[in-house]
Amino acid sequence: MKKRHLKAVFAMFLLASGVLAGCNSQKTETTEKKEETAVEDRKEEQAEQEEAEHEEINYGEAFKEAVTELEKAKEGQDVDFDKVIHIYETKLQALVQKRDAEFEETIDQHITTALNAGKDGSMGKMVVKQIFDKLMQKVFYTTIKHEFAEIEENWGNKEVVKEEIEEAKEFYAILQSTVEKRDAAYGTSLVDTINGAFSEIESAVEKDDALAFALGKQVVDKTLMKTFYLATGALPHGYATKTAAEAKENAEEAKVEQAEGWAFYQSIYPYMKKHAAEEADYILNQFDLQTDVKTLDPAAINKAFIRGLAKVALHEYEESEENWGQDKSVITALEGALFIDMIGNDIKTLLGEQAFATLNDQAQKYLEAAKAKNKEEAEKLLEQIEATVNTVIEKAK
Numbered sequence: 001m002k003k004r005h006l007k008a009v010f011a012m013f014l015l016a017s018g019v020l021a022g023c024n025s026q027k028t029e030t031t032e033k034k035e036e037t038a039v040e041d042r043k044e045e046q047a048e049q050e051e052a053e054h055e056e057i058n059y060g061e062a063f064k065e066a067v068t069e070l071e072k073a074k075e076g077q078d079v080d081f082d083k084v085i086h087i088y089e090t091k092l093q094a095l096v097q098k099r100d101a102e103f104e105e106t107i108d109q110h111i112t113t114a115l116n117a118g119k120d121g122s123m124g125k126m127v128v129k130q131i132f133d134k135l136m137q138k139v140f141y142t143t144i145k146h147e148f149a150e151i152e153e154n155w156g157n158k159e160v161v162k163e164e165i166e167e168a169k170e171f172y173a174i175l176q177s178t179v180e181k182r183d184a185a186y187g188t189s190l191v192d193t194i195n196g197a198f199s200e201i202e203s204a205v206e207k208d209d210a211l212a213f214a215l216g217k218q219v220v221d222k223t224l225m226k227t228f229y230l231a232t233g234a235l236p237h238g239y240a241t242k243t244a245a246e247a248k249e250n251a252e253e254a255k256v257e258q259a260e261g262w263a264f265y266q267s268i269y270p271y272m273k274k275h276a277a278e279e280a281d282y283i284l285n286q287f288d289l290q291t292d293v294k295t296l297d298p299a300a301i302n303k304a305f306i307r308g309l310a311k312v313a314l315h316e317y318e319e320s321e322e323n324w325g326q327d328k329s330v331i332t333a334l335e336g337a338l339f340i341d342m343i344g345n346d347i348k349t350l351l352g353e354q355a356f357a358t359l360n361d362q363a364q365k366y367l368e369a370a371k372a373k374n375k376e377e378a379e380k381l382l383e384q385i386e387a388t389v390n391t392v393i394e395k396a397k
Helices: 006-020 024-056 059-075 081-103 107-120 125-153 158-186 190-207 210-232 239-247 251-265 269-275 277-287 298-322 327-342 344-351 353-372 375-395
Strands: none
Touching: 059 081, 059 125, 059 158, 081 107, 081 125, 107 125, 125 158, 125 210, 125 251, 158 190, 158 210, 190 210, 210 239, 210 251, 210 298, 210 327, 239 251, 239 277, 239 298, 251 277, 269 277, 269 298, 277 298, 298 327, 298 344, 298 353, 298 375, 327 344, 327 353, 327 375, 344 353, 344 375, 353 375
């Protein structure tokens, strides 16, 4: 949102007061203040210029243009890497660097290295395309998270908050085709879930309901995480399975599939690493481009995902218990339920449909108990949830 030139107005006031006062000491002091405020004005003008440039960039169009050029490699055509690098450096890189700084990532380094490797021929063109494509999708995903954080910081200022929601929706629009592909492959309704969550978020803002916003935000976030899981390690349509199948026929093409899996996995890895480091690192190593595609084990990757995401769910429930009676208890209760849902099909395979239906029902009832601050009911449900989730972890070994 555009800032008013309050500092400039303040500077003019200081200057005027200095001129009106006749003594040399006041003139010296005024000169110093004038210089200080001039520096501040330049900084503010620069910030506003950067903000204007940010608003003028259509990230979706820039991303699409770059991917379209890289996609030429699929048909055996020459790729103009100078063009792609120019698009990246002038339109996308600043956004990537901001998210790198915010989330302590090195995505810019990965993308820059890949594009230069594509240009000099040291990396396959389609591998470069997948790395660029999927890592940029991670940046758009973390930018949605950034916009949600901005909403929380500016809560109470509806005008600002509504602008941030629109920006979040614009970045989601870039990712929607990825979500649609998973819906088509698995028969899920992730797009509807995310659209519904955004509607809940908008309603929460109108009602000044911060908790409802926080819950809607989690649904968007974790549904996108589920999308990335379905794209990477889920059976039978994840890139782990695709890579292993392709490796039997064409190792070069399998490397492209492996790159897709690796790049998509970057959106999940940091979260899983915090609470299931062993599983997180195993998956990362399997998708690593230095790993022989013929050794990729999709069943083992899938089980590592199940164990890892189940451990994350248990952590969320621990957080809920520790923060009982506060909004955070309700929020983490929902997160626990969403991580269970993330591996829902896997739980059905391991324990049966009825067992999953019971677990899902318990997770929903626990969320309601957390909202109602019914501790006795919550403790009983949590004991049952934790027992089942621990059984899932054991079965997935």
